Amino acid sequence: MALNLVWNNEQDVLEIGDELIGLLDRLLQKAGEAEGISEGEVALTFVNDEAIHELNREYRGIDRPTxxxxxAMNESLEEELDIVYELEEGEELDELADVLGDIVISVERAQAQSEEYGHSLEREIGFLVVHGxxxxxxxxxxxxxxxxxxxxKQEAALAQVGLVR
Incomplete structure (x- = not known):
């Protein structure tokens, strides 16, 4: 088995292509291997600053973009479901047991940080994926x-897929 990366693009700052998703999937597999996690689903959503600002304010009480x-679904499955997942009719919580959780990344923040730190946007997004x-x-x-x-742990996983500074 392998970790399953499911992704969604809700921003128009950066075109998200197969090459980037393939790189992020390899990175996720390496990070999972290092942690002894060989299966589960990770949902990755790319957003803009406005969307992540709203999420940060609503769920963390911090009124700024991040x-x-x-x-994480494993912290308290029922509490997290209220935040990130709506059960469909007939769906059981057990069916979600392999869902590790959701990672939301602001592409605008990633771009700014990649410039600030002097490395590629791919490396910054990769860092944020492993961090999440x-x-x-x-x-x-x-x-x-x-x-x-x-x-x-982040740097080790990034190095395995060639995303070094």
Missing amino acids: DVLSF FLHLLGYDHQDTASEKVMMD
């Missing part, structure tokens, strides 16, 4: 030690 948001994926698995960066753990 680069990436993650909504690690959050789906329960990682956080509340302190220096946990931030280092996440950074090391």
